[in-house]
Amino acid sequence: MYKILITDDSGTARMVIQRCLEMSGREDCTYLQAKNGQEALEIVRTQKIDLLITDMVMPEMDGKELLKAVVDDPAISHTQVVVITSLANPALENDLIKMGARMIVGKPVSPPKLQECIDEIFPSEEEEQ
């Protein structure tokens, strides 16, 4: 099972993202949620998270700071990071990919957008054949 952590200060956004992921039909994923970067970092450090999905604008620790903290820590730097943001444009995407993000997804999210993302990061057995 792949463990996916969804980080967003909005409960609505977390629920919409998780629902879109669940609608992708992948049964090999379980989901956890965090309200900000600090909370997410603690979970990534204490549990084996395969994919961290994070918003950009959050109180306490924002998405960029969270990405940097994950990439700079050798113990967790293997964690894949996808940034979901309403601020998505090519300049920001370049910046975040250079920092170590695997993918940037623009808000609003949709099931096809997130399915494409998950399938690229964790190819299903069907796709691998």
Place this chain on the structure above:
Amino acid sequence: MKIDKSKVQDCLVPALTEALEGLIFEEIILSEISPDSPFDNYQPAMWAKISVKQPELGDFYLVINKDIMAEFTAAALGMFDEQPKEQEMLDSLGEIHNTACGRIMALNCGAKTIFNLTPPVINSDTDLLPSSNHVTICFNAGDNQIFLLLPDKFFNHINEL
């Protein structure tokens, strides 16, 4: 300040449409642009404010009637049999506004600019809404009206594009 309606149509409607259709499956249509804030007859309402810090454009507001927001929240959260709680409505309003502001800036700032927004501030008191230096734009979302209050600076910015 003179506002070109076709510019508003081009710059704002696609952004707001993306945000609302993506989250609550509601199409929007530009209704009218006004220097006034016609919220006395639009109660009870709630609003969200997001400040655009980079470039420095000021405060963007989204004002929605509470009953309409209850419908929007239920749609966003997939709640078909229960009424959303006040906190869920406030949170959904913030998320809708965050998505709308991000799309407005992404569509109007060019591909090479990294822009910066603050987290949303939510309130129910329409007396606290700005009475000057902002333009009120009314949209129809289905049978309902929603309002964006945008700073004059934003229109100066898009007029230069």
